[in-house]
Amino acid sequence: MILLSYFEPETNNWRECTFAQLPTNLPAEARLWINLNNASQEEQLQIMQRFAIGPTLAEDFSRERHPPKMEAQTDFTLLIMRGYADADFSEYNSSAQVNLLYSKQVLISKIQCHNPVLLKQLEPQITAGKNSNIADWIKQLIFVVSGSYLEKLINFEDEQSELEDVMLHRGNDEHMARIMRYRSVLRKINRNLAYQKDIFSDAVYEEQSPLLRHFNSTEIRDFYEKFERLHSMTDMYYDQLSDLVEGYLSTTSHQINERMKVLTIVSTIFIPLTFIAGIYGMNFINMPELQMMNGYFIVLIAMATGGIAGLTWFKIRGWW
Incomplete structure (x- = not known):
């Protein structure tokens, strides 16, 4: 129209x-x-x-x-x-x-x-x-x-x-x-x-x-x-x-990087501890440390010492 x-x-x-x-x-x-x-x-x-x-x-x-x-x-x-x-x-x-x-x-x-x-x-x-x-x-x-x-x-x-x-x-x-x-x-x-x-x-x-x-x-x-x-x-x-x-x-990327850094630190600390636990988790009869009276406690102390040493090193380097 x-x-x-x-x-x-x-x-x-x-x-x-x-x-x-x-x-x-x-x-x-x-x-x-x-x-x-x-x-x-x-x-x-x-x-x-x-x-x-x-x-x-x-x-x-x-x-x-x-x-x-x-x-x-x-x-x-x-x-x-x-x-x-x-x-x-x-x-x-x-x-x-x-x-x-x-x-x-x-x-x-x-x-x-x-x-x-x-x-x-x-x-x-x-x-x-x-x-x-x-x-x-x-x-x-x-x-x-x-x-x-x-x-x-x-x-x-x-x-x-x-x-x-x-x-x-x-x-x-x-x-x-x-x-x-x-x-x-x-x-x-x-x-x-x-x-x-x-x-x-x-x-x-x-x-x-x-x-x-x-x-x-x-x-x-x-x-x-x-x-x-x-x-x-x-x-x-x-x-x-x-x-x-x-x-x-x-x-967001920075936040993800911070989380990944924490996860990396945790992984770095626990990888050697897992390695030690893996070794002593093997069931070979002739493993020499199996007969030690205080072997269990010695390994735990060594693992704790390794973990604390790793965290201290990260702190000194400013990575954490």
């Missing part, structure tokens, strides 16, 4: 209309928002043909999943972005896919988002009785997409601090699994942010960037700085979580 919101310069107001009710040529002051969130492939194709959208742009726009990108033709610019739609970084269901085709008068949007609150924010804000600038709508959507990451990243800072304290004092495998989930989510959103940062980074330095049709260089740099900051924050959090993993593994 196609949803159209049309601003009529004659009545100076917005109204919902059908595709057939649109004028063939839009007046200069007219504005049009076409919502294709629930449109079929045939309806999307109809819109693409109506506004003479090139096949490459039409194909990329119609995809439900596409990496963030920006491309332009004569009148229309394609901008694909991804927002973060989950409540936090404990799980990652899917991104909010924001596909936009826009010109000076027309905005065509297709947004896939499982978060109803974010979906509502990603819709252009229409004010009754007031004409809207398409560039302002695009700016609003860019800020909403960047904000969907920023709020979660700021909240995650406190959670990561708690994780650091927990891992320092009583870390366990459950906390490790939690960290690994966070790292997986951060790695995925980092890719999305890298794509979007590059879109605006290229626009900052390209004199022919499609964004310059609607925004000045200061606004484009503002977009770039927002996504560059988000990308840097995800890099930083990912590195810090990696440090926690490495620290936990190092601590």
